[in-house]
Amino acid sequence: MRSARNIALGLLAAVAVVSAADAPSDVVQLKKDTFDAFIKENSLVLAEFFAPWCGHCKALAPEYEEAATTLKEKDIKLVKVDCTEEQDLCQTYGVEGYPTLKIFRGPDNITPYSGQRKSAAITSYMIKQSLPAVSELNAETLEEFKTADKVVLVAYTDASDKASNEVYSAIAEKLRDNYLFGATNDAALAEAEGVTAPAIVLYKSFDEGKAVFSDKFDEEAIVSFTKTASTPLVGEVGPETYSDYMSAGIPLAYIFAETPEERKELGDALKPLAEKYRGKINFATIDAKAFGAHAGNLNLPTDKFPSFAIQETVKNQKFPFDIEKEITVETIGSFVEDFSAGKIEPGVKSEPIPETQEGPVTVVVGKSYEDIVLDDTKDVLIEFYAPWCGHCKALAPKYEELAALYGDEYKDKVVIAKVDATANDVPDEIRGFPTIKLYPAGAKSEPVTYSGSRTVEDLIKFVKENGKYKAEVVEKAAEEETPIAPAATETASSEAAKETEHDEL
Template identity: 65%
Template sequence: MLPKQVLISLMVAAGVVSASDVHQLKEDSFDDFIAKNPLVLAEFYAPWCGHCKALAPEYETAATELKAKGISLVKVDCTEESGLCQKHGVEGYPTLKVFKGTTDNPSAYSGQRKADAIVSYMVKQSLPAVSVLTKDTLEEFKTADQVVVVAYFKADDKKSNETFAAVAEPLRDNYLFGATSDPALAEAAGVTAPGVVVYRKFDEPVVVYDGAFEADAITAFAKTSAVPLIGEVGPETYSGYMSAGLPLAYIFVEGADDKAKYSDGLKELAKKHKGKINFATIDAVAFGAHAQNLNLEQKWPAFAIQETVKNTKFPFDQTKELTIESITSFVEDFAAGKIEPSIKSEPKPEKQEGPVHVVVAHNYNEIVLDEEKDVLVEFYAHWCGHCKALAPKYEELGKLYFDNPEFAKKVVIAKVDATLNDVPDEIQGFPTIKLFPAGKKSTPIDYQGGRTVEDFVKFIKENGSHHVDASVEKKDEPAASAETLGEAAPAATDAAEETASKSAEKKESSTSTEAAAETHDEL
């Protein structure tokens, strides 16, 4: 039998396999291609990158579908085109960026890495924030995506038009927005202008807004309507639930029967708390490890509520029977503020030893939120290979400040195992590194640069409140190497960047915890 790759090559040569719709670009063709195409999604990758390999078939499928819409997908091999990749600030693989007719100021792709998600995201990018609708385009537009928000107002109502535009602009990557001033269409929709209707492909397909025509209220309505009454946590939905700003009630189930039992039984409870608590099932077979992130044991069925903003966890007592009635009682107590959060923490170190401070849940506020110091924190996982590779450089970085008494008064280099300690932030990649500047602890700054000591020093100097300069002589290091970049995500949207490596390393993953990583790996 012929080897698989040989067979595929023969099939391509024979025309059995169609040519790729993804354009392979090089430095001498990239700028020209971007200039000639109004909307392009570019993938900067490395052939050895496991996440790039996982993305490839999804990217191909999306390219074929988007080709008919005049949207191009391209890719650049950074091992061959290092100059081009450096020019565009590539610091991890894969990096995806959206270009709109120019190479200036591309935007980071912030969608999921499945074909349908890529298509949905890029279609939204091709449209204005608010599409003008007519009787000929409205019906097709209402079913163009999972969630579509349509405003109906009078042609001379400039204020409502501006209000709706203010709602649509920051949410344009999430939902499709359209508007019409045709009074006949408003009447057919049962809406008194100005009004808003959300059309969706789940639960009740049409939801009419009945509040005041104000931006904040309409935004809240759109976000609430975009979430199913009882949805499902999975690859395509996890980040949406995390960014919704509402507590998320997880129902861990095994199989379709359990899922139906709890989904049907909890509908009334979910309706009662709609807009205040999101409810979702999660496949315990595929994503059971995520239970650890919620301070649950892997015993099913199971239930927990996560405050996504504060990242606090409220697990249901697993020594008690989980029933519709017991869940209802638990949720009502949670809503009434009668339940204390569960806090997972390693023992607090008796004293700090070494240049990198060890943070656990019980000393997090004491160290990280010290208003007098700039604190750089690495959120890591003990099983994470990329975290282990970073450790020597991170220790070296710590020594620059720890060994200098003046620097030590102003800067702390710290680390916390986010799989063994509850931390306030929802961590979506390992390692995740954040700077908490002195006097500005409520607005930490995500680190997204290279993984050299010099890069970290520069970041602390430029972004810390004390602007401490611990510069050392820079050594020549290869750009965009596997060692410095690993396969880690350069942005928060790549929460699953190291997730795929869980299979290779332990089977290693990268997300808010080891458990959440597995969830994201399938995303």
């Protein structure tokens, strides 16, 4: 479980750090003339490319230091490079933002670090990188391996069962960044665990402690089992887990509460429901004091807790529970049952549908999204914007010009539209503003995201190449302007942090 979603969790407040000059450090700072030799001398290195002024780098610093100290005894080195001093070195490794973390297994084997940026997560991730995809276990090493991480998997197989061993090895190669994988052919160990080969036992430091997969070894079935069994019955939504829940592919039930005691009480009360819907709906508490603003994204009040809502993460639909009702296993049980049966309509946050469309750009709101964007007879280019976004404001006149060009010849075939994604629910994954997508006629389930320069000429080309009607118009002659770079987007978390005093999802 990894990766990121549309309105992501804002970072927690940066903590004060002790500079390397004031305290010993287990993080090695490298320069251009020392980097290559160090990488060649050490088999596994995690390198951070940073800038001293970078806020995210400052927040990472104490976590990185702690991880370096923990990993020191395992001979896994953590290094850092100051890109304000070593510009050529950072450019060599394609550093475009800070901090950038890369894993080096020698100078020619380089992969991006894709784990979380907390000490425990860095440590866990790098230990996984240091081990083979599957660790061979025996009676002496099994017990220690079981508790080597929050979640580990051990396959109990027969050495002659080539098919099962190959399936397991293939899964381990794909998921090695997420989990530790071990295996043993010792029948006595399998018997001691109460399983018959072939079987997989997932050991975990929470809930019931372990789960067993005893069906025929099938990659899809084992991956599904692993994702379900490794997710806590009632977890916690926070900076380290949000993207995991969003990428799980199943709905997420939020339990908002302001105190740890209340979150525990409600979480324990709803555990029977979490067990009943395990693998179908994830349940998690969320700190309403720190992240109460996210309640608004789920169409709940942001000042009244506790509260409950379900988010259909794939379609980004929100199902808020009546704020006036008490949260009990009975009331929530009935709500979740109705949700599962499709008896509840999603709540839709929407501005009023415009009585008339003024200007060439069609204004879309939550309640008109399906009628306009998903109109299967038209190619629809839509901009997802935020009112505070500077890049969106810079794009506006060009977008108006673009829309005007399609106004006559293609008015019944091509729609140029925009939606304020902060004031309206949209079923799309939006990671930054502006985001531009084309929904071709006849292929609404396969939208194409625009990533080129935001010039009228390039947008025309994009519509022609990806739309059903291959519509082509000619840009009017205008004064030459500097295009906005395709990478110039403003994320919700970064800009919203300037205008609010709370952290948001």
